[in-house]
Amino acid sequence: MNPGQHVPAHVVVPTRGTASADSRYEWRVVDIARDVSRSEARAVLTEQAEYGRWDLVRSQLFYGGARRVWLRRRVMNVRRTDDAA
Numbered sequence: 001m002n003p004g005q006h007v008p009a010h011v012v013v014p015t016r017g018t019a020s021a022d023s024r025y026e027w028r029v030v031d032i033a034r035d036v037s038r039s040e041a042r043a044v045l046t047e048q049a050e051y052g053r054w055d056l057v058r059s060q061l062f063y064g065g066a067r068r069v070w071l072r073r074r075v076m077n078v079r080r081t082d083d084a085a
Contacts, residue, residue, distance in 0.1 A: 025073065
């Protein structure tokens with residue numbers, strides 16, 4: 001990696017594994033690097049919660065300062081009510 005190259009502060013992973021078809025929740029895992037400040041991490045998670053309607057389920061702090069956060073949101077299954085099926 002070059003000295004001037006930008007390193008991403010966090011990594012958002014849409015899903016971990018495969019969810020079953022009848023699952024009520026959609027999952028997202030956010031990995032936050034150790035060099036990200038607490039206020040920056042809070043800003044990332046607040047943005048996810050406000051605009052993506054995600055709820056914080058679990059957080060894990062690793063040796064060295066890296067963090068992993070599990071977010072979930074309810075899946076809305078909407079059925080058509082008109083006869084255009």
